[in-house]
Amino acid sequence: MAKPLSVFGELVRNFFKKASTQGYPFKKASVDSNFRAQIKYDPALCVGCQLCVKNCPADAIKIIQINPEDKPQVGADGKVIPVHRKFECKIDLTRCIFCAQCVDSCFKKALSSSQDFELASTDRSSLVYIKKYQDASQDKADSEEKEQK
């Protein structure tokens, strides 16, 4: 039953096969559309409930209010206009384990997983993802600028 050198047929076949490996980083690697990589934050949807912070296993995410000094205003008709609280999200990518628990915890859908996995950097300070609330007009200008690029 033993057939020595039977694996040599495999060797010959391999001369005519294409490589199983990919040429990364020269060829772009793709990940599945379900892949959990960098978390993205949409400040317009966030209400600052801090649930994402509470359940983050790596203590990586911070949601900070950027306008804590703002006081409720009294409108012309005597109605109190509550403060429009604005937030900033900071995710420390050196701590984040990309578990996406924060995405599950957020009932406002302000956080989402992206497929952006190439996060390596030689500069430590660039390893913090910061996204701040900006006025809608500012947001629009930003996106236009991006498009131009």
Place this chain on the structure above:
Amino acid sequence: MPKITVPLGPQHPALKEPGNFMLLLEGEEIVDATLRLGYNHRGIEKAAEARNFVQATYLIERVCGICSHSHATCYVTNVENIAGLEIPQRAKAIRVVIGELERIHSHLLWLGVAAHEIGFDTLFMYSWRDREYVMDALEALSGNRVHYSMNTIGGVRRDISKEAHEDILKKLDILEERTNYYIHLATQEPTLHARTKGVGALPKEEAIRRDACGPLLRASGVARDVRKDDPYLIYDQLDFKVITSDACDVFGRLYVRVFEILESIKILRQVLSNLPEGPFAVKTPFKIPAGESVTRYEAPRGEDIHYVKADGGPNPARVKVRAPTLANFESVSYMLTGDQLADAPLIIAAIDPCFSCTDRATIVASGKQSVQSLKDLRTYGIEFYKKKGIDFTKVK
């Protein structure tokens, strides 16, 4: 002939993780072996007590990179037992799917490592190439190749879509064909036999006496499998065989693992063909009541046991993990004895060890308690090694 002691590890090219094996040699033959662990202690159990139940799921998942789903499922089941949660059938089925994919991935990984230790690097390359199919399937299902994070208290976090479902079935066909090819190769290739037959013998009685578990025990002819003996999730509704071998050597362990891949493929086809309809998770309770629970799970390496105690607070009061490798280490010194030094890496690899999973025992000498500062410990360490003739005083 004079006997000499050769230390294998803690850092050694043949070991993938730190562990120390003191081998007493007479010529090339190992006459005695002692094992020392503890180089990889990470304090995970204690760290879990400082996190809430949800956070701890991700921590426990990181007990092991290869059997991450096993540990997480074991922990989550405990918490669900304490909270009295009944999880949906679909969630159970999805847990089985991930669990079996993980088993295939782990066994293919082991096959590669074992082939590499044998010196059969072609097989190593092949099995790791084919492992990519499982990794891709896991990535598509869960969102990550290694830490799937599929479990949550109350079910699973993602559903299996129709397309993903068909994709897995296609990948399983390829894997089945490849596994059959390896079996064909293993029965024909005499070098493989020469390197594995009779190596690292562990007779049945000795395996039972030393409390071996998983593929190591099954390769010694004992049909023990938690999936059959104490079915969890939906294993009681599935048709599969417990693979055993009477070879009691490394070849037997090879045989058991390779055929277990085929059984896992069979299980996956059954589960995927009638995946129960309905929700895949129930709401995670806000508060976990006081209570305790123990769960057993058949991880790729053997029986995994977790204990969780809750005291009604936000964090677990105690988490205990018994990884399968800890049970199997008992047998290693027996298996090494009487074999050649060159076979030592293969014998150690044959239990599919996971040192960092295992390193979590805290030994508390009864009656003796002391608190030491880092400085005191350093002085103690220097003195300890000085007695052995090594001077560390100059190392800063």
